[in-house]
Amino acid sequence: MNVTIDKSLDASGLLCPEPVMMLHKIMREAVSGNVIEVIATDPSTVRDIPKFCLFLGHELIEQKQADTHYFYYIRKS
Numbered sequence: 001m002n003v004t005i006d007k008s009l010d011a012s013g014l015l016c017p018e019p020v021m022m023l024h025k026i027m028r029e030a031v032s033g034n035v036i037e038v039i040a041t042d043p044s045t046v047r048d049i050p051k052f053c054l055f056l057g058h059e060l061i062e063q064k065q066a067d068t069h070y071f072y073y074i075r076k077s
Contacts, residue, residue: 006034038072
C-alpha cells in the first residue's frame, strides 16, 4: 500500500462500540480525500468498520490483521 496517512486512530483495548464511535468523530474532523488509519484489537471491528464505510460511502482501501491487531485504511468520501 502506497498512500499517505493523514490521521491515525489507535483504538487498541477498546470494545464495541467505542472504536466505531471514535472513527465517526475523526471522520467528521477530516476533509474529503484524507486517509485514516485505524488500529484496533476488538474482533468485532472486522464486521463493523467495513459496514461503517459502506453505509457512509467511505473507501476502505485496505484491511489486514497482524497477531491480535486489526488495521484499516479508509479514505474519506
